[in-house]
Amino acid sequence: MKTHSNTMSTTHHPTAKIDNQFKIEPFFESTSDFLCIAGYDGYFKRVNPAFLKLLGYTEEELFSKPISEYIYPGDRSITSSHRDQLKKKVPLLNFENRYITKSGEIVWLTWTSIPEPSEELIYAIAKNISHIKKLEEERNMLLAKLTKVNAEFKQLSYTTSHDLRSPVSNFISIFSLIDTSTIQDEDTLFYLDLLEASAFQLNNTLNTHLEVLNEEDKLNVKVEKVSLENTLENTLGPLKALIDNSRTSFNIDFSEVPEIKFNPFYLHSIFLNLISNSIKYSRAGVPPKISIKSKISGNFSTVIFSDNGRGMDMEKADGKIFGLHQRFHDHQDSKGIGLYLVNNYMNSLGGNIQVESEVDGGTTFFLNFRS
Numbered sequence: 001m002k003t004h005s006n007t008m009s010t011t012h013h014p015t016a017k018i019d020n021q022f023k024i025e026p027f028f029e030s031t032s033d034f035l036c037i038a039g040y041d042g043y044f045k046r047v048n049p050a051f052l053k054l055l056g057y058t059e060e061e062l063f064s065k066p067i068s069e070y071i072y073p074g075d076r077s078i079t080s081s082h083r084d085q086l087k088k089k090v091p092l093l094n095f096e097n098r099y100i101t102k103s104g105e106i107v108w109l110t111w112t113s114i115p116e117p118s119e120e121l122i123y124a125i126a127k128n129i130s131h132i133k134k135l136e137e138e139r140n141m142l143l144a145k146l147t148k149v150n151a152e153f154k155q156l157s158y159t160t161s162h163d164l165r166s167p168v169s170n171f172i173s174i175f176s177l178i179d180t181s182t183i184q185d186e187d188t189l190f191y192l193d194l195l196e197a198s199a200f201q202l203n204n205t206l207n208t209h210l211e212v213l214n215e216e217d218k219l220n221v222k223v224e225k226v227s228l229e230n231t232l233e234n235t236l237g238p239l240k241a242l243i244d245n246s247r248t249s250f251n252i253d254f255s256e257v258p259e260i261k262f263n264p265f266y267l268h269s270i271f272l273n274l275i276s277n278s279i280k281y282s283r284a285g286v287p288p289k290i291s292i293k294s295k296i297s298g299n300f301s302t303v304i305f306s307d308n309g310r311g312m313d314m315e316k317a318d319g320k321i322f323g324l325h326q327r328f329h330d331h332q333d334s335k336g337i338g339l340y341l342v343n344n345y346m347n348s349l350g351g352n353i354q355v356e357s358e359v360d361g362g363t364t365f366f367l368n369f370r371s
Helices: 015-022 025-030 049-055 059-063 073-087 130-177 186-213 228-246 264-280 338-348
Strands: 034-039 044-047 092-100 106-116 121-128 224-227 249-253 259-262 289-297 300-307 352-357 363-370
Touching: 034 049, 044 059, 049 059, 073 092, 073 106, 106 130, 130 186, 186 228, 224 228, 224 264, 228 264, 259 264, 259 363, 264 338, 264 363, 338 352, 338 363
Parallel strands: 249 289
Antiparallel strands: 034 044, 034 121, 092 106, 106 121, 224 259, 289 300, 300 363, 352 363
16 A cells, blocks of 8 residues: 655656646646545545645645544544445545534535546545535524424414314304394394304304314315405405495406415415405505406416505515514504415415515505416
8 A cells, every 4th residue: 555645646647648748737726626636545645725725734734644534523434435435446426524624613525536546546626515504504494493483383373273262152152142133223233243244254264274274284285266256255244344444445356367276265364364454554544445456477377466555665674574473563463473374375385475565655465376
């Protein structure tokens, strides 16, 4: 076995002629990639300045110890295994491992290595992918956090929906005990009918919500053709008193796309949240005007939902509009959950949502459903 040396032998090596003819030394010395020549004995034989700068060692320091001494302990075994394969004339492509710099920093490298059995040398080129690994780590941490938040939010929703069923059932039972024949005032009878209808609607919503939550995952959510007009009518019913009191007016046009493929419960929740928000965040003294229209947009069916409300400062809200618990107004009922749910519903079934808004200039949502 050869002893380690920082001088590369070129007497019989096939690259000697090329080296002499084309003078590849400047290329080896100036490239920003990391070039290395290692021996079968496990020592570096030559490295370029970029590699020395990355690890922070001098040539003497780097050549004085086996390569394994500079490899992160957790990667030494697999690196040794791949080096054995190289000795069997198997090239190494895109192999990733970690090195420890002189300052103690850990760097990720991806290697492409080719053996030269006649000289018992390995020629290798590496790239620093530490920044990519850092992004992957941050992404995985974010996914883990989102998964935890989603699980907690789902559990909270399940608990809330389940716990509300009993008082809602009691509320409905009360109406069966009321003898409306003894009530003469027409307004009272009208409002009692509204209360009863709202109670039944709330009960149906809770039951449907529990059914959705009981599904194993969103891949099992049922998708079917849903009428936009029917969904809107079912949404406006429970909001009648709110709509009347706020003097909200609507401009509806579903002529171009009357139906979409979506989950009925999701669509009802989307309409309910957006309409409620438009009324909740209307401008003082200005009756809400809500426009809901549908159209074809390439591979999507788009529902355009706009209002004349308070709007948002898009520069301040950019990137946070659909985040959980994000609030952009000081309304007492604002919880920062509605738009989070809308965005979640859209994304879970392959759609997306875009928004345009300006302060005191209203807000427009573009709900893009896959056709």
